[in-house]
Amino acid sequence: MSNIREIAERAGVSIATVSRYLNGSGYVSEKTKIKIQKEIEKAGYTPNALARAIFTKNSRTIALMIPNITNPFFNQMVTAIEDYANKIGYSLFLYNTGDSREKEKECLEVIKSYRVSGIIASRSQCKEEYSEINIPVVSFENHISSSIATVSSDNYNGGKMAFDHLYDRGCRNMLHIKGPRNFEATELRCKGFVDAANKKGIKVDIVEFETDFQVQILEEYLKRIENIKKYDGIFVFNDIAAAVVMKHLKGIGISIPHQVQLIGFDDSFIGELLYPSLTTIRQPIKEIGTLLIELLIKQINREKVEIKDYLLETKLIKRESTL
Amino acid sequence: MSNIREIAERAGVSIATVSRYLNGSGYVSEKTKIKIQKEIEKAGYTPNALARAIFTKNSRTIALMIPNITNPFFNQMVTAIEDYANKIGYSLFLYNTGDSREKEKECLEVIKSYRVSGIIASRSQCKEEYSEINIPVVSFENHISSSIATVSSDNYNGGKMAFDHLYDRGCRNMLHIKGPRNFEATELRCKGFVDAANKKGIKVDIVEFETDFQVQILEEYLKRIENIKKYDGIFVFNDIAAAVVMKHLKGIGISIPHQVQLIGFDDSFIGELLYPSLTTIRQPIKEIGTLLIELLIKQINREKVEIKDYLLETKLIKRESTL
Numbered sequence: 191m192s193n194i195r196e197i198a199e200r201a202g203v204s205i206a207t208v209s210r211y212l213n214g215s216g217y218v219s220e221k222t223k224i225k226i227q228k229e230i231e232k233a234g235y236t237p238n239a240l241a242r243a244i245f246t247k248n249s250r251t252i253a254l255m256i257p258n259i260t261n262p263f264f265n266q267m268v269t270a271i272e273d274y275a276n277k278i279g280y281s282l283f284l285y286n287t288g289d290s291r292e293k294e295k296e297c298l299e300v301i302k303s304y305r306v307s308g309i310i311a312s313r314s315q316c317k318e319e320y321s322e323i324n325i326p327v328v329s330f331e332n333h334i335s336s337s338i339a340t341v342s343s344d345n346y347n348g349g350k351m352a353f354d355h356l357y358d359r360g361c362r363n364m365l366h367i368k369g370p371r372n373f374e375a376t377e378l379r380c381k382g383f384v385d386a387a388n389k390k391g392i393k394v395d396i397v398e399f400e401t402d403f404q405v406q407i408l409e410e411y412l413k414r415i416e417n418i419k420k421y422d423g424i425f426v427f428n429d430i431a432a433a434v435v436m437k438h439l440k441g442i443g444i445s446i447p448h449q450v451q452l453i454g455f456d457d458s459f460i461g462e463l464l465y466p467s468l469t470t471i472r473q474p475i476k477e478i479g480t481l482l483i484e485l486l487i488k489q490i491n492r493e494k495v496e497i498k499d500y501l502l503e504t505k506l507i508k509r510e511s512t513l
Numbered sequence: 514m515s516n517i518r519e520i521a522e523r524a525g526v527s528i529a530t531v532s533r534y535l536n537g538s539g540y541v542s543e544k545t546k547i548k549i550q551k552e553i554e555k556a557g558y559t560p561n562a563l564a565r566a567i568f569t570k571n572s573r574t575i576a577l578m579i580p581n582i583t584n585p586f587f588n589q590m591v592t593a594i595e596d597y598a599n600k601i602g603y604s605l606f607l608y609n610t611g612d613s614r615e616k617e618k619e620c621l622e623v624i625k626s627y628r629v630s631g632i633i634a635s636r637s638q639c640k641e642e643y644s645e646i647n648i649p650v651v652s653f654e655n656h657i658s659s660s661i662a663t664v665s666s667d668n669y670n671g672g673k674m675a676f677d678h679l680y681d682r683g684c685r686n687m688l689h690i691k692g693p694r695n696f697e698a699t700e701l702r703c704k705g706f707v708d709a710a711n712k713k714g715i716k717v718d719i720v721e722f723e724t725d726f727q728v729q730i731l732e733e734y735l736k737r738i739e740n741i742k743k744y745d746g747i748f749v750f751n752d753i754a755a756a757v758v759m760k761h762l763k764g765i766g767i768s769i770p771h772q773v774q775l776i777g778f779d780d781s782f783i784g785e786l787l788y789p790s791l792t793t794i795r796q797p798i799k800e801i802g803t804l805l806i807e808l809l810i811k812q813i814n815r816e817k818v819e820i821k822d823y824l825l826e827t828k829l830i831k832r833e834s835t836l
Contacts, residue, residue, distance in 0.1 A: 286596070
C-alpha cells in the first residue's frame with residue numbers, strides 16, 4: 191500500500207496534506223508539519239519520488255531516446271545530458287530505438303505509462319505518434335511537428351566546410367560517402383557539400399550507405415565502390431564510417447593524406463585515436479546535449495520556449511588525414 | 514491528484530480494489546471489473562506505471578550505474594542490458610558514476626527515492642552504502658558485500674592468456690600497462706600476466722596508469738615511460754588505452770607488430786577499426802550484460818539466486834598487432 195497513505199492515516203491528516211508537505215507547495219500548519227515529519231521518521235520513510243510524481247505531476251524523470259548508444263557521438267551526447275540532469279536532480283530513462291519506427295513507438299507507450307516529466311527524442315522516425323503526448327518534448331535532428339523544437343548542428347554548413355577544406359588542399363576529384371536517407375542531417379551534409387562543389391564548377395561523386403554504424407556492413411559497402419583509388423578527397427558522413435574508410439584505404443595500400451585526403455563528421459573521440467588522426471567537422475556535442483535538456487526543463491517548468499530550429503555552429507577540426 | 518483515486522471514486526470502489534484490478538492480483542468481482550474498466554476508458558487513463566509501482570512495490574525499473582558511458586566497453590554492456598530489459602518490459606535508469614564514490618553515493622540516494630525494482634552496480638566504489646538498501650542488487654566486477662552476487666570476466670586468466678600469447682610469438686622483454694588500482698579487474702589482469710611470466714622465469718615491467726579512459730591523460734602517461742622502444746611486447750589493460758599506445762608507438766616510428774607486439778583487453782569495437790587491427794582478450798560483453806540482468810530479475814521475482822562470483826570466460830582474439 192501507498193506509504194503516503196499510511197503516513198497520512200497515522201498523522202491523522204489527509205493524503206493531500208502529506209503531499210503538500212512533501213512538495214513544499216501550499217499551506218501546511220507548523221503543528222501538522224511536525225506531526226507528519228514524526229510519522230515519516232517513525233516509518234523510516236524515504237521521500238518517494240514515485241508518489242511525489244503522482245501528486246505533483248512532475249516525476250523529475252526524463253526519457254532519452256537515442257538510436258544506438260554504442261555510436262560514440264550519441265554516447266557523448268548522453269553523457270552531457272546525464273551530467274546536466276544529475277545536477278538539477280532529474281533522473282534519466284534511456285531507450286535505444288535502433289532508428290526503428292516500431293521500436294520508437296513501443297518506447298513511447300512505455301514512456302507514457304511512466305509519466306516522465308519530458309522526452310528528448312533523437313533522430314526520431316515518428317511524427318503523429320507524438321501528437322497525443324501531453325508531455326514536453328524536444329527533438330534532436332529530425333523534425334517531428336510544428337509544436338516541437340528541434341536542435342541540431344548546422345549540418346548544411348558543415349558539408350560546405352568539408353568541401354571547401356578539401357578543395358583548398360588541392361582535391362579536384364572528390365567522393366562523398368553519404369549516410370542513410372531517412373536522416374535529415376545526412377541529407378543536409380550532402381547538400382552542403384554538393385552546393386559548394388557546384389559553386390566551384392566541380393562535379394563530385396556520391397555513394398549512399400544504408401547504415402551509420404555497423405562496422406561490418408560499412409566494410410561490405412566499401413568493397414563495392416569501384417576504383418576508390420581514383421579519388422583524391424573523400425568526405426564521409428560520420429567519424430566511425432570514416433575510420434572504416436581509412437582502414438580500407440590503408441588495407442589496399444593507399445597513403446593518407448598523400449594519395450587520398452579524408453574528412454569525417456562529428457568530432458567524436460575516435461578521430462584522435464586514428465593514425466593518421468582524422469580531420470573532421472565538429473558538432474558541438476556537449477552544447478547540443480545541454481541545449482536539449484535546457485529547452486526541455488524550461489517547458490517542464492512552464493517557461494516560454496520558442497518552437498523553432500536551434501542550429502548550432504559546426505567547425506573544421508584540422509588533423510592529419512588532410513594536407 | 515492521483516488518477517487511481519479519481520477512478521476509484523467514480524467507480525464507487527476503494528483505491529485498493531482499483532489497484533488489484535490494474536495489477537491482476539487478488540480478487541475483484543466481474544461486476545466491479547466492468548465498472549472500473551468503464552471509468553478507466555471514460556477518463557482516457559493510461560496505465561500508470563508509477564501508481565502501479567507504489568501498490569505492487571515493483572516499478573519495473575532498473576537503475577544501472579556505470580563509470581562512464583563513453584567507454585566502448587560500458588556502452589556495449591548497456592546496450593545488452595537495455596535490449597534485455599526492453600524485451601521483458603522493464604525500463605532503465607542510467608547513472609554515470611565517473612568511478613567516484615561520492616557520485617555513486619548521491620546516485621544511490623536518488624535511486625532509493627525512485628523505488629526502483631533493482632540495481633546493477635558496475636565497478637562500485639561503495640560498500641556499506643549498499644547494506645541499508647532493501648532492493649535487489651547485482652554487481653559487475655567489484656565486490657560489494659557477501660550478500661551481493663558479482664559478475665565478471667575471468668580477468669586473471671585473461672592476463673595469463675595475454676602473456677602466453679606474447680611469449681609464444683617470441684616476446685621476451687615485456688611491459689604491462691596496468692589500469693587504476695581501485696579496480697579489482699585490473700589488479701587481476703596484472704596478476705595473471707605476472708604469474709604466467711614467473712612460471713616461464715621471465716621478468717616483466719609494470720607501469721600503472723591512473724585513468725582508464727581519458728585519452729589526453731593516457732597520452733601524458735605514455736610520454737613518461739622511459740625508452741618504450743626497448744620492449745618487444747606490450748600488454749595494455751584495455752582496448753582504448755591500447756589504441757592510444759598504438760598511436761604513440763607509430764608516432765615515434767615504431768612498427769607494429771614487427772618491432773613491438775601489442776595486445777589489449779575487452780574486445781570493444783574499437784580494436785577492429787585500428788590499423789593494424791588490435792589483438793585483444795575478449796570479455797564476453799553481451800553475456801555479461803545478460804547475466805547481470807538475469808540474476809537481478811530472478812531476485813526481483815523472489816527466485817533463489819546463488820550469491821557468489823560468476824566468472825565468464827575470456828578468450829584470445831588474434832588480430833594484426835601481434836605476429
